[in-house]
Amino acid sequence: MASNSFSVFSRGLSTVMTLVVVSAVLxxxxxxxxxxxxxxxxxxxxxxxxxxxASNADAPRYPASLTKMMTLYLLFEAMEDNTLTLEDTFTVSSHAAAQPPSKLWVRPGDKVSIKDAILALVVRSANDVAVVVAEGLAGSERAFAGQMTDKAHALGMTNTIFRNASGLPDDLQVTTAKDMAKLSLSLMQDFPQYYDYFSQTRFVYNGKTHTGHNNLLDSYAGADGLKTGYIRASGFNVATSAVRDDRRILTVVMGGFTAKSRDIHTADLLDRGFVRAGLLNRHDWVASADVFDSANAVSRLNTRTSTARAPAVAKSERDISTTAKTTAATRINAGNTEQAVDDPIQRMIAKTDGSSLRPMDAWAVQVGAFRDPNGAKTLANQAVRQLDASLSDSRVAVTPSTREQGVFRAQLVDMEEGQARRSCAQLIQQGMECMVVRADVGG
Structure with missing residues (x-):
């Protein structure tokens, strides 16, 4: 894929969240x-x-086979350093051949080319080949995991620890959705010439055709990478990049109950993301958030990342205490108990017209300001649907701004002050900007 297709990636990550474009993406x-x-x-x-x-974007999660994106990052780095070519080979060890599926079923003593290794990791998510690459680059999987963690921290993935090259279960191997987004962007930004591998859905090895797990590449128009992952402790994970109308959106979803529900939810996030990003160019959102309870706000990404990379952290900084790592694992494992619950990723949010009337009170929650009154109403109705039942009977109001001609405020009105603040806090927790205002205050 031509490198200029990814000129957009050089801008890195940004957290210009003071003014955030808001549409139906919740x-x-x-x-x-x-x-x-x-x-x-x-x-x-x-x-x-x-x-x-973003939702729980900073919370510790198990990466599963999203781990292999870092294995590939270090492999691509070695290729760019001219120490490897696509035709070079790594030798399969007994340890590598003994890895559990998914795998390529290579045997001790086999030679695996770098090109086949890349395809096996991307398409087959082969655990045996991940170890082959780790041993080929670092001598041992343990040493390679240390290099993976060092590189993760150098890329700003400060909440990630790698213990193996494949993503197979390890209570101490943790990451976050935000960190996986940083890794995905780094792969696209730093190695655009190899990104096309992530769009592959099948490859042939020793005469056998291997098909991939990433069904979004076939089912979602514009999706062209990156990687899926699953272990029992993590649920179904996926990092996906898609292009529509020359705009690229990246999603990371972790913890799906099934591959199907994860894919449906990812497609929905992508659809909404494209709508919301489109509003960015139209400058529809002109209100700022009043984060009166910042402790409950959804965490943002770090300050805009420079294309220059920070130096790798020292090993002493990388090795966090066993207690801290065990705590992180415990926080994750708290959610691993199987329960007879509906799949929240697949379940659609129940719709409401937001028309219930309450006695007139003095407070409102403003969720945005639009130049199109229909857009304002759509957003306000969406905000109502995000609230718990005890708060969801608020009335939607779209009123002209008294401060800027041609701007319409999207508000939930007829609230008491405490109700307004609880409602806004709940919306902020789910990634939606809002501010609490008196009902008679213009926007």
Missing amino acids: FLPLRAEAANPRYASIVLDVESGEVLS
Whole structure:
């Protein structure tokens, strides 16, 4: 793929979140997240680096086979350093051949070319080949995992620890949705010449055709990479990049109950992300958030990342204490108990017309300001649907701004002050900007 296709990636990540474009891109209700503690997601506009939406993006999660994106990053780096070519080979060890599926079923003593190794990792998600690459680059998988963690921290993935090259279960191997987004962007930005591998859905090895797990590449128009992952402890994960109308959106979804529900949810996030990113160019959002309870706000990405990379952290900084790592694992494992619950990723948010009337009170929640009154109404109705039942009977109001001609405020009105603040806090937790205002205050 031509490198100029990825000129947009050089801008890195951004957290210009003071003014955030808001449309219908929202997250699962808090009650749904409570039913699935493994769930996390993040949606980015690649060109601007804008975080379009996020849910539990900083919470510790198991990466599963998303780990192999870092294995590939270090392999691509070695190729760019001219130490390897696509025709070079690595030798399969007994340790590598003994890895559990998914695998390529290579045997001790076999030679695997670098090209086949890349395809096996991307398409087949082969655990045996991940170890082949690790041993070929670092001598041992343990040493390679240390290099992976060092590189992760150098890329700004400060909440990630790697313990193996494949993503097979390890309680101490943790990451976050945000960190996986950083890794995905780094792969696209730093190695655009290899990105096309992530669009492959099948390859032939020793006369046998191997097909991939990433069904979004076939089912979602514009999707062209990156990687899926699954272990029991993590649920179904996926990092996906897609292009529509010359705009690229990146999503990371973690913790799906099934591959199908994960893919449906990812497609929905992408659809909404494209809509929301489109509003960025129209400058529809002109209100800022009043984060009166910042402790409950959804975490943002770090300050805009420079294309220059930070130096790798020292090993002493990388090796966090066993207690800290065990705590992180415990937080994840709290969500691994199987429960008879609906799949919150697949379940659609129940619709309401937001027309219930309440006695007139003095407070409102403003969720945005649009130049199109229909857009304002759509957003306000969406905000109502994000609230718990105890708060969702607020009345939607679209009123002209008293401060700027041609701007319409999207508000939830007829609230008491405490109700307004609780409502805004709940919306902020789900990634939606809002501010609490008196009902008679213009926007």
